[in-house]
Each structure stands twice: as C-alpha cells, then as structure tokens.
Amino acid sequence: MPYPPPSRVPTGPRRRTLLVSAAGGALLTGCSAGPESGDDGPSATQRARARAARDSRGLLARYDAVLAAHPGLADRLRPLRAQVAAHAAAFTDGTAPTASATATASAVPVPAGEKDAVAGLAAAERALADRRTKDLLEAPGELARLLASVAAAGAAHAYLLTEGAR
Numbered sequence: 077m078p079y080p081p082p083s084r085v086p087t088g089p090r091r092r093t094l095l096v097s098a099a100g101g102a103l104l105t106g107c108s109a110g111p112e113s114g115d116d117g118p119s120a121t122q123r124a125r126a127r128a129a130r131d132s133r134g135l136l137a138r139y140d141a142v143l144a145a146h147p148g149l150a151d152r153l154r155p156l157r158a159q160v161a162a163h164a165a166a167f168t169d170g171t172a173p174t175a176s177a178t179a180t181a182s183a184v185p186v187p188a189g190e191k192d193a194v195a196g197l198a199a200a201e202r203a204l205a206d207r208r209t210k211d212l213l214e215a216p217g218e219l220a221r222l223l224a225s226v227a228a229a230g231a232a233h234a235y236l237l238t239e240g241a242r
Contacts, residue, residue, distance in 0.1 A: 121216055125167050128211070128223065131204055132164035138200050141184035142193045149190055153197070156233050163226045198237035205230030 118126070139157040143150055187193045208227035212220045 121219055124211065124215055124219060128208065128226070129164055129167035131207070132160055132167060132226075135200055135204055136160050136164055138184050138197060141186045142197055145186040146190045146193055149194065152194075156236065159229060159233070163229065166222060166226070194237050198234045201230045201234040201237065205234065 136157065139153060139160060143153055143157065187196060205227045208223045208230065212223035212227065215223055
C-alpha cells in the first residue's frame with residue numbers, strides 16, 4: 077500500500093518544515109545588526125572592516141609587486157588592480173590606498189616567470205574570495221553584502237587570471 081489511509085495523513089507542519097524555519101530564523105538573526113556589547117574599543121563590525129581593508133591592501137601590494145617585476149603584464153593586470161584598490165577604499169573611508177600598498181610591494185616575493193606570477197595572483201585572489209565568503213556569514217547586513225560583492229569580484233579576477241593564461 078503506497079499511501080497511508082486518509083485518517084493517518086499528517087495535518088500539522090512537517091518536521092522538515094519546522095527545521096528549515098528554525099534554520100532560516102537563525103540565519104536572519106545572525107545577519108541582523110544588533111547593538112554592540114561594550115563601549116570600549118572598536119566594534120566587531122569595525123574590526124571586520126579593518127581586516128577586510130588590510131586584506132585588500134595586501135592583495136594590492138601583490139599586484140604592485142608583480143607589475144614592478146613584470147611590466148609586460150600591465151595591460152592585463154591594471155584593470156584588476158584598480159578594482160582591488162576600489163575594494164580597499166570601500167572597506168575604509170573611501171580613499172584609495174595606493175601609496176601604502178606600493179611601499180609594501182617590495183616585500184612581496186614575485187616568481188621570475190610571468191605565468192607563475194599571474195598564477196600566484198590568481199591563487200591569492202581565490203584564497204581571499206574564499207575567506208571573505210566565510211566571513212560574510214557572520215557579518216551584519218551591509219558589511220555582509222559588501223563582502224559578498226567583493227568576494228564575487230575576487231572569484232571573477234581569479235577566473236580571468238587563470239583563463240587568460242590558457
């Protein structure tokens with residue numbers, strides 16, 4: 077008999093529905109911005125934004141180092157670098173961090189071959205996009221949206237850097 081008799085058909089919500097509703101409520105609660113606890117020091121949101129800006133500046137320094145070591149890649153990398161600079165600015169007060177990134181670019185090791193240097197940039201973009209995707213799950217609304225957007229851009233950059241090498 078494939079179906080239960082009509083008297084045995086459940087009439088209330090199913091267990092799966094309740095679990096999905098509870099999980100959705102937990103996600104919405106986690107994404108809503110609530111009051112920060114304590115008045116001392118920066119908030120969790122401020123710390124997350126600062127970390128994201130620092131990560132973008134680090135990636136910007138990698139781009140600058142590769143461009144300095146391999147000027148022949150300028151046409152290919154400058155548009156991506158400009159977007160990374162815009163991402164860093166979006167996480168801060170809106171000012172592009174070109175000078176500080178260029179100052180630290182000399183400390184970033186760059187492979188001797190162009191293909192390896194681009195592959196290193198693609199790996200750095202992919203790793204940062206993955207980390208931001210994880211971070212956005214715990215970020216409040218607006219910051220989560222910004223992290224998602226920048227993570228998607230980073231994944232696109234990784235794709236472009238990888239596919240352009242083929």
